[in-house]
Amino acid sequence: MPLPIWPSGLEHRPVADSGGVDSPYPEAIVTEFEDGPPRQRRQSYTGVRKLPYMVRLRSRAEVAQFDAFVTDSLGEGTGHFRMQVMLPGVGCVDRRCYIDGGRWTSRPNGGGGHTVSFTLCVFPS
Template sequence: MALPAWPEGLNYKPLVSSFRVLEATRPPVWTEFEDGPPLARRSGLANRARLAYAIHFKTWAEFNTFRQFHKVTLADGSSRFTMPVHSPGVGCYPVRTVMIDNGVISAEPAGRGFIVSFTLIVFDW
């Protein structure tokens, strides 16, 4: 079954001031021992990153399109989907499989639209 795609024509570019790489890779798992240094190891083989994203939707219509995508298509943000994702230093937006961390988004008014913020988990980033 194909993954849902970011809505056609909807802004996908994050605000430069909001973009952050929170985790470039999965954090390692640490095991403490009674004697000696802790042991660190990979937490998984899947390559994924966590990015702070904020996207400016300039109109109420764009914001409502995103809300419906999040609520209906992604089942309250719980599903994976594909979208163009910012790649610093490359200057392009390759399409990647992503998901919204815990499905949590926040929105604040900005002019005639909204700025929507969320943490994006990007696979093979």
């Protein structure tokens, strides 16, 4: 079954002040030893990048479209989807994504619109 695609009627470019990337990869697994330095290793070889993302929904219709996409197409935010993503140093590229933990926050921005914030997990090409 093909992955859902981010709705074309919704903005895919993040708001300018979405914030920088603290660390684009999952935290290292650390093993302590009685003698010697701790050993660090990566959690996964997939290399999923985690990006803070903030998207402005300009109207009630866009808010309803976002809600329907996340609820119905993504199974309450838990599914994977395809989206044009702005990657630092790369630009806008099509990637497989998911919303970290299926969680997001939404704040009214006037005129019936909202600003939606979430952590976007982006797979490599």
